[in-house]
Amino acid sequence: MAPANTDRPDPGLLAALGAIVGPKWVRSHLTERRPFEADGLPTHASVPMAVVLPSSREQVIAVLKLLAERNVPWVARGAGTGLSGGALAGGNAVLIPLTRMNRILSIDPVRQRAVIEPGVVNARLSDAAAPFGLQYAPDPSSQTACTIGGNVAENAGGPHCLKYGTTTNHVVALEAVLPDGSLARLGSPHGEPWGPDLVGLFVGSEGMFGIALEITVRLVPLPTTIRTLLADFATVRDATEAVGSIVAAGIVPAALEMMDQACIAAVEASIYAAGYPTDAAAVLLVELDGATASVEAEAALVHELLRAHRARGVRSAETATDRARLWQGRKKAFGAMGRVAPDLVVQDAVVPRSSLPSILETIGTIGRKYRLTVCNVFHAGDGNLHPNICYDRRDSALADRVARASAEIMEACVAAGGSITGEHGVGADKIDYMPMIFDSTSLAMMCDVRRVFDPANRANPNKVIPIHACREWREPQ
Amino acid sequence: MTGTRGGFEALDPCVHCGFCLPACPTYLATGDENDSPRGRIHLIRALERGEIQPTDRALVEHLDACLGCRGCEPVCPSGVGYGRGLEAARVRLAAAGRLPLEVRAILAVFARAWLLRPALLLARWFRATGFPDRLSGHSPIQFLLGMLASTTAGPSGSTPKPAPATRGRVALFRGCVMDGLFGHVHEATRRTLAANGYEIVEVDGQTCCGALHDHAGDRAGAAALAEANLRAFAGRADFLVVNSAGCGALLKDLPHLIPSDAARALAAKVRDVTELLAAAGPRPGAPLAERVCYDAPCHLQHAQGIHREPLQVLNAIPDLEIALLPGFDRCCGSAGLYGVLHPELSRAILGEKVAAIAAATPQPSLVLTGNPGCLMQIGAGLRAAELPIGVAHPVELLDRSYRAAGYYH
Numbered sequence: 001m002a003p004a005n006t007d008r009p010d011p012g013l014l015a016a017l018g019a020i021v022g023p024k025w026v027r028s029h030l031t032e033r034r035p036f037e038a039d040g041l042p043t044h045a046s047v048p049m050a051v052v053l054p055s056s057r058e059q060v061i062a063v064l065k066l067l068a069e070r071n072v073p074w075v076a077r078g079a080g081t082g083l084s085g086g087a088l089a090g091g092n093a094v095l096i097p098l099t100r101m102n103r104i105l106s107i108d109p110v111r112q113r114a115v116i117e118p119g120v121v122n123a124r125l126s127d128a129a130a131p132f133g134l135q136y137a138p139d140p141s142s143q144t145a146c147t148i149g150g151n152v153a154e155n156a157g158g159p160h161c162l163k164y165g166t167t168t169n170h171v172v173a174l175e176a177v178l179p180d181g182s183l184a185r186l187g188s189p190h191g192e193p194w195g196p197d198l199v200g201l202f203v204g205s206e207g208m209f210g211i212a213l214e215i216t217v218r219l220v221p222l223p224t225t226i227r228t229l230l231a232d233f234a235t236v237r238d239a240t241e242a243v244g245s246i247v248a249a250g251i252v253p254a255a256l257e258m259m260d261q262a263c264i265a266a267v268e269a270s271i272y273a274a275g276y277p278t279d280a281a282a283v284l285l286v287e288l289d290g291a292t293a294s295v296e297a298e299a300a301l302v303h304e305l306l307r308a309h310r311a312r313g314v315r316s317a318e319t320a321t322d323r324a325r326l327w328q329g330r331k332k333a334f335g336a337m338g339r340v341a342p343d344l345v346v347q348d349a350v351v352p353r354s355s356l357p358s359i360l361e362t363i364g365t366i367g368r369k370y371r372l373t374v375c376n377v378f379h380a381g382d383g384n385l386h387p388n389i390c391y392d393r394r395d396s397a398l399a400d401r402v403a404r405a406s407a408e409i410m411e412a413c414v415a416a417g418g419s420i421t422g423e424h425g426v427g428a429d430k431i432d433y434m435p436m437i438f439d440s441t442s443l444a445m446m447c448d449v450r451r452v453f454d455p456a457n458r459a460n461p462n463k464v465i466p467i468h469a470c471r472e473w474r475e476p477q
Numbered sequence: 478m479t480g481t482r483g484g485f486e487a488l489d490p491c492v493h494c495g496f497c498l499p500a501c502p503t504y505l506a507t508g509d510e511n512d513s514p515r516g517r518i519h520l521i522r523a524l525e526r527g528e529i530q531p532t533d534r535a536l537v538e539h540l541d542a543c544l545g546c547r548g549c550e551p552v553c554p555s556g557v558g559y560g561r562g563l564e565a566a567r568v569r570l571a572a573a574g575r576l577p578l579e580v581r582a583i584l585a586v587f588a589r590a591w592l593l594r595p596a597l598l599l600a601r602w603f604r605a606t607g608f609p610d611r612l613s614g615h616s617p618i619q620f621l622l623g624m625l626a627s628t629t630a631g632p633s634g635s636t637p638k639p640a641p642a643t644r645g646r647v648a649l650f651r652g653c654v655m656d657g658l659f660g661h662v663h664e665a666t667r668r669t670l671a672a673n674g675y676e677i678v679e680v681d682g683q684t685c686c687g688a689l690h691d692h693a694g695d696r697a698g699a700a701a702l703a704e705a706n707l708r709a710f711a712g713r714a715d716f717l718v719v720n721s722a723g724c725g726a727l728l729k730d731l732p733h734l735i736p737s738d739a740a741r742a743l744a745a746k747v748r749d750v751t752e753l754l755a756a757a758g759p760r761p762g763a764p765l766a767e768r769v770c771y772d773a774p775c776h777l778q779h780a781q782g783i784h785r786e787p788l789q790v791l792n793a794i795p796d797l798e799i800a801l802l803p804g805f806d807r808c809c810g811s812a813g814l815y816g817v818l819h820p821e822l823s824r825a826i827l828g829e830k831v832a833a834i835a836a837a838t839p840q841p842s843l844v845l846t847g848n849p850g851c852l853m854q855i856g857a858g859l860r861a862a863e864l865p866i867g868v869a870h871p872v873e874l875l876d877r878s879y880r881a882a883g884y885y886h
Contacts, residue, residue, distance in 0.1 A: 035516030338555025
């Protein structure tokens with residue numbers, strides 16, 4: 001638990017914020033600020049000085065202008081399901097949740113575009129697009145709760161991003177308000193914009209560049225045929241080698257996910273029990289979609305490859321309900337970890353696919369060394385690992401072992417040629433790892449880009465880019 | 478009492494994933510983490526640790542704003558016992574004297590039959606004048622009149638033809654509001670159960686179930702009522718049948734108020750009326766060519782885990798077209814005393830449901846739901862929106878179908 005932030009903004013600021021959004025949408029009482037002290041990764045916590053909940057683009061613009069005039073830092077927040085401590089506001093920063101801006105402004109089934117406000121929940125957009133035979137493809141596991149504004153900030157991924165690409169591949173235009181309160185229109189809803197790809201720059205900027213007010217996304221047709229296979233293995237190595245063989249065979253599955261035994265046990269104990277075999281060392285969930293003929297041909301080949309890598313059993317989801325059940329188990333796995341222990345560290349790292357067999361053995365060794373329960377559930381197809389370490393934070397010696405094991409896992413991933421985050425972002429959690437993968441020149445460039453959008457460094461301060469990497473910090477030294 | 482920490486331990490599995498957010502009617506209405514299950518768990522944990530005082534104004538406001546619908550429980554991957562944790566917090570708030578005067582007054586009336594009976598008698602008399610029906614509408618007072626008007630009875634007064642009672646002896650839990658305003662649902666319950674081979678036993682000495690008291694944190698008040706019901710019903714029948722989802726949920730959970738073997742034995746016999754009917758088939762009735770929609774009470778689906786049985790009951794009516802409209806499984810905003818204490822939020826939550834019913838094509842003639850609070854809330858909402866759609870308990874429709882089939886004298 002973070003030390004409570006008992007700072008209160010000056011009453012003048014609160015009154016001015018209240019005049020913009022209405023007094024009942026400004027939270028300044030310490031009790032009401034506490035629930036905002038953490039996102040989906042409660043190992044990081046800091047209580048914001050105030051919380052303001054705007055409901056329209058005009059209100060957001062007015063709030064940012066006011067905060068600029070008064071030189072107050074701020075942090076934007078979606079549903080708070082992020083896993084890098086990215087949406088935390090400490091010190092004298094104001095937190096701006098955008099959950100009330102949740103309107104789907106338009107769906108154009110002919111051009112296959114939707115225009116939405118940032119607080120629209122990811123799954124709700126796909127639900128709204130389904131009657132037109134369309135879907136919004138990026139599907140983070142938290143899609144029933146997370147907002148697309150948050151997805152834009154984090155460049156969120158998800159199981160089906162293996163084939164369809166991450167958020168950045170689906171956002172075509174943005175209207176954003178910059179930290180000084182000015183408006184910027186980035187990208188083009190209809191075609192490729194000229195000049196530098198500013199949408200690409202904004203997506204994944206983790207709330208450092210501004211707030212997206214209107215997001216224009218691409219919708220893609222729902223596939224005509226979907227085949228979901230569940231394979232179980234006696235060893236983790238067999239499962240990971242099967243992953244490599246599927247991709248090496250030239251198949252791009254819609255999704256290719258893996259869960260190990262500890263994770264299977266937690267899911268099968270939950271209401272999302274999917275019928276995964278609990279005695280398996282690992283299961284793979286392989287989904288193929290597209291035209292019927294190609295899906296059938298690929299499914300036959302995948303079946304063969306899974307068997308060749310000693311899969312004990314391979315079954316295919318027979319009905320849409322069965323398929324949904326297999327996916328619910330996977331997508332709710334992270335939330336089911338509370339069954340193992342009250343606290344949880346979710347890691348997010350990427351390794352080259354070919355390193356999967358060895359890195360999982362290394363993670364297993366690190367877990368045993370620190371006597372920890374590590375549950376692995378991850379996007380195997382793109383080498384994006386999510387080791388979950390379950391523990392009880394009330395045991396401080398244990399919490400210390402978790403921190404050391406976490407760092408060691410990250411170092412091993414980087415040593416294997418990987419990266420420190422696949423999709424959760426850097427936020428507060430990974431900031432210290434940044435120098436492990438970026439040299440000082442690259443980090444200084446990031447600082448420079450940040451300064452273009454936010455010269456005063458008020459938008460999501462102290463996140464993502466280590467301050468000591470910035471030129472103005474280094475030069476006086 | 479539950480556990481060593483009075484129920485707070487039920488919140489321990491929460492890992493803050495946020496998967497509960499979209500299931501929470503108040504979070505959907507306000508978008509504020511304080512009004513979400515995860516946010517409230519955060520507050521309740523701080524209350525348990527002593528970091529927030531039970532008299533804290535903001536704490537009381539946000540915990541009071543919880544409907545207690547428990548829609549967050551079935552979506553929680555870690556199986557957090559939210560309802561238990563909330564009750565633990567409310568017990569602490571009540572002990573600190575934070576129960577508002579109007580709540581204490583209402584609970585006092587419900588705990589005393591000699592006060593409640595005349596009050597409900599007066600309500601019935603007023604209902605019979607027809608004023609509530611004619612004056613119901615949108616304003617808060619008109620909405621209350623609409624709630625009363627929504628309790629109006631359908632045709633009654635027949636008795637089932639004798640049939641062999643082979644399925645066991647059933648004691649009817651009459652309750653308070655159900656007994657006072659929904660006597661017609663009790664009659665329909667008796668007739669449809671008898672037509673399905675159950676023998677009905679009337680039990681004296683029974684009283685209000687105490688759910689309102691329990692949810693408000695008045696555990697002593699709830700336990701006293703539970704004791705009275707335990708004395709009245711223990712050993713009297715094979716089943717204790719309940720046609721109010723809220724009362725059924727409390728009676729099935731009796732051991733948390735009275736941790737005794739007798740309470741466990743009685744709780745194991747409690748059944749919703751749709752469970753008993755579904756177990757019997759139920760016997761098909763005469764066709765009713767109508768389009769209706771079903772709305773699932775929170776305390777039936779979340780607290781008791783009953784999903785299919787009400788639909789099985791309705792499926793015994795040939796030609797009946799049953800729609801499940803968007804949001805049929807979401808709280809209507811009634812939630813015991815909630816509608817009275819938080820009219821603004823309650824009406825906002827109800828608004829979504831009424832809008833979904835209004836948008837349905839073709840329009841249903843009836844909304845069916847198995848809980849008095851929901852019947853009154855949805856009924857008043859439909860009246861406020863000037864929609865020509867009634868409300869009824871599912872057994873009332875089965876009863877109509879049985880009457881048409883000639884099962885009754």
